[in-house]
Amino acid sequence: MVTRARPSRARPLWVACALGVLAASMLAGLLDGAADISPWQVVLQVADWLPFGHVDSGLAPVEQGLLFELRLPRVLVAAVVGGLLAVAGAAYQGVFRNPLADPYLLGAAAGAGLATTAAIVLLPSSAASIPLAAFVGALGGVFLAYTLGNTAGRAGGTATLVLAGVAVTSFLTAIQTFVQQFNVEELQRVYAWILGDVGGGWEQLWLVLPYAAVSSVVLLLHGRMLDVLSVGDEEAAGLGVRAARVRFTVLLAASLATAAAVAVSGLIGFVGIVVPHVVRRLAGGSYRIVLPLSLIGGAAFLVLADLVARTVLAPAELPIGVVTMFVGAPFFVGVLRMTRRAVT
Amino acid sequence: MIRAQDVSVRLGEREVLSGVGLHVRRGEWTAVIGPNGAGKSTLLKALMGLVRHRGEILLDSRPAATLKPRARARLVAYAPQAPALPPEMTVFDYALLGRTPYIPYLGRESAHDREVTESVLDRLDLGELAMRRVGELSGGERQRVVLARALAQEAPVLLLDEPTTALDLGHQQQVLELVDRLRRADGLTVVTTLHDLTVAGLYADALLLLAGGRAVAAGEPSQVLTEEAVGRHFDAHVKIEPGPDGRPVVHLVRGGP
Ligand SMILES: Nc1ncnc2c1ncn2[C@@H]1O[C@H](COP(=O)(O)OP(=O)(O)OP(=O)(O)O)[C@@H](O)[C@H]1O
Ligand SMILES: [Mg+2]
Numbered sequence: 001m002v003t004r005a006r007p008s009r010a011r012p013l014w015v016a017c018a019l020g021v022l023a024a025s026m027l028a029g030l031l032d033g034a035a036d037i038s039p040w041q042v043v044l045q046v047a048d049w050l051p052f053g054h055v056d057s058g059l060a061p062v063e064q065g066l067l068f069e070l071r072l073p074r075v076l077v078a079a080v081v082g083g084l085l086a087v088a089g090a091a092y093q094g095v096f097r098n099p100l101a102d103p104y105l106l107g108a109a110a111g112a113g114l115a116t117t118a119a120i121v122l123l124p125s126s127a128a129s130i131p132l133a134a135f136v137g138a139l140g141g142v143f144l145a146y147t148l149g150n151t152a153g154r155a156g157g158t159a160t161l162v163l164a165g166v167a168v169t170s171f172l173t174a175i176q177t178f179v180q181q182f183n184v185e186e187l188q189r190v191y192a193w194i195l196g197d198v199g200g201g202w203e204q205l206w207l208v209l210p211y212a213a214v215s216s217v218v219l220l221l222h223g224r225m226l227d228v229l230s231v232g233d234e235e236a237a238g239l240g241v242r243a244a245r246v247r248f249t250v251l252l253a254a255s256l257a258t259a260a261a262v263a264v265s266g267l268i269g270f271v272g273i274v275v276p277h278v279v280r281r282l283a284g285g286s287y288r289i290v291l292p293l294s295l296i297g298g299a300a301f302l303v304l305a306d307l308v309a310r311t312v313l314a315p316a317e318l319p320i321g322v323v324t325m326f327v328g329a330p331f332f333v334g335v336l337r338m339t340r341r342a343v344t
Numbered sequence: 345m346i347r348a349q350d351v352s353v354r355l356g357e358r359e360v361l362s363g364v365g366l367h368v369r370r371g372e373w374t375a376v377i378g379p380n381g382a383g384k385s386t387l388l389k390a391l392m393g394l395v396r397h398r399g400e401i402l403l404d405s406r407p408a409a410t411l412k413p414r415a416r417a418r419l420v421a422y423a424p425q426a427p428a429l430p431p432e433m434t435v436f437d438y439a440l441l442g443r444t445p446y447i448p449y450l451g452r453e454s455a456h457d458r459e460v461t462e463s464v465l466d467r468l469d470l471g472e473l474a475m476r477r478v479g480e481l482s483g484g485e486r487q488r489v490v491l492a493r494a495l496a497q498e499a500p501v502l503l504l505d506e507p508t509t510a511l512d513l514g515h516q517q518q519v520l521e522l523v524d525r526l527r528r529a530d531g532l533t534v535v536t537t538l539h540d541l542t543v544a545g546l547y548a549d550a551l552l553l554l555a556g557g558r559a560v561a562a563g564e565p566s567q568v569l570t571e572e573a574v575g576r577h578f579d580a581h582v583k584i585e586p587g588p589d590g591r592p593v594v595h596l597v598r599g600g601p
Contacts, residue, residue, distance in 0.1 A: 005434075005462060008437050222450070224450075228444055231441065239444040240413040240415075240416065242413055286433065286434075
């Protein structure tokens with residue numbers, strides 16, 4: 001007898017495994033190689049922070065403060081940003097039916113880059129303006145690309161959208177480069193921002209959380225619809241689905257997620273492509289699997305990347321964007337090789 | 345069930361269909377035949393509302409243009425000639441897509457949707473393949489999977505664009521017999537394009553011969569399939585004889601034209 005056929009869905013076992021990996025990464029992120037704190041103490045301390053009562057972890061107030069004020073927000077921001085970038089990447093790949101699409105495809109990165117450069121140059125003393133500038137810039141870039149793509153081609157067609165994204169990206173990047181050339185002294189800060197940083201503290205977390213919640217819920221709900229889109233606009237129409245509308249909604253949510261992530265952490269590359277692919281290879285290609293597992297997997301990935309960024313050259317810190325690419329690329333190749341299939 | 349009048353379609357600069365009419369009663373099977381590029385696929389797409397067209401199309405006595413996409417998808421199922429098959433998707437998931445018009449926008453499929461999908465797969469000999477990836481299938485298996493998706497849609501009207509081109513003789517017969525059974529049992533209305541004229545004449549109640557975007561003949565198989573018409577429009581040299589059941593059998597003749 002053949003095994004009973006089931007529709008693809010994120011199975012509880014997979015979700016549990018992914019959550020386990022995430023929890024372990026976060027624990028490692030909190031520990032951060034500190035010799036005098038044991039993992040168990042951190043667990044107890046986390047339990048103590050939870051609003052269910054008091055647990056004595058045996059940690060000194062200074063250690064508690066270090067964990068609570070520095071490491072915990074850092075780990076949480078890394079998790080949220082990683083999850084957002086990965087789920088947004090998966091969504092972009094679904095919308096464009098292209099496995100190489102990433103969350104920056106439609107000009108989000110270029111828009112944020114230009115706006116942040118402008119903010120750094122024009123308001124050099126106000127660090128608080130950077131997240132806002134990045135957020136507005138990212139959404140502005142996507143809006144520009146989307147409007148351009150839809151007026152230039154058939155409403156909602158994907159090919160023209162991608163081309164519009166390319167055009168907007170190079171245009172905005174050109175302006176950004178131009179602005180930078182005239183403000184060389186700020187170059188360092190611009191690059192530091194571009195390469196990413198998740199060490200902003202609780203403030204950053206509260207900034208990103210509302211957008212993170214809304215956009216991930218919307219995206220997770222669209223898993224089945226993205227599967228329908230994978231047969232193409234025309235056949236989706238034959239199934240009673242207006243592809244352009246689905247695409248608009250998903251792009252809106254994914255771009256919001258990207259903009260929120262970019263606002264608090266700069267341009268962290270590779271997460272949006274690598275994580276969905278690893279999930280696809282390991283668990284299956286349906287977006288009902290890829291979206292939720294990318295969210296969790298992306299969170300774990302970035303927490304670990306941040307841990308590496310903090311520890312390899314301690315006390316100096318590597319930019320997290322460098323780590324994601326440096327660690328991500330070989331890891332990705334490894335997964336590709338491990339799951340190699342006969343490709344015709 | 346389907347009444348199309350004066351349907352014209354422009355694609356780019358070209359008038360691909362001009363003034364085509366089609367009338368199919370409930371439970372009838374009409375085969376659209378014609379040479380490559382005649383506009384057969386375009387006619388099906390127009391019926392499906394997938395290309396802009398002029399002229400009037402009534403589906404179940406309702407103007408097709410006024411139907412909402414989901415309502416239309418519950419009324420008409422369509423299997424394209426060159427479907428896009430996401431290679432990573434499982435056969436079951438792909439066939440389940442046919443249930444889309446019944447599943448709430450952000451909802452998930454019901455047990456009934458799964459049962460329908462499963463039984464359609466079984467009927468098409470695909471039960472064993474259900475958990476395989478679509479990209480790993482043979483051409484004929486793929487074609488049956490696409491058909492499964494269309495049948496899972498459980499629509500009273502079935503539009504099939506070349507449903508049997510890649511199938512071996514046995515599966516060809518199986519698919520056509522299945523469609524024929526469904527038509528008799530559930531009163532499905534069927535429109536297919538078919539390149540095999542003998543097969544078209546064997547299964548269809550009526551043929552519509554398109555050439556150069558125009559309907560050049562329509563009616564019972566024996567009226568449409570004449571040596572003269574096939575010779576002229578297909579540019580082929582054939583001999584047509586009545587088969588055992590009186591339906592026309594088309595033979596190629598060597599050495600022509
Ligand atoms: N998007 C398009 N733009 C311009 N012309 C098109 C387009 N699609 C199809 N055509 C043309 O329309 C004509 C009819 O195409 P159609 O696909 O309907 O033919 P067909 O009868 O199904 O042919 P076949 O037997 O080869 O499947 C062809 O000449 C084709 O080149
Ligand atoms: Mg065709």
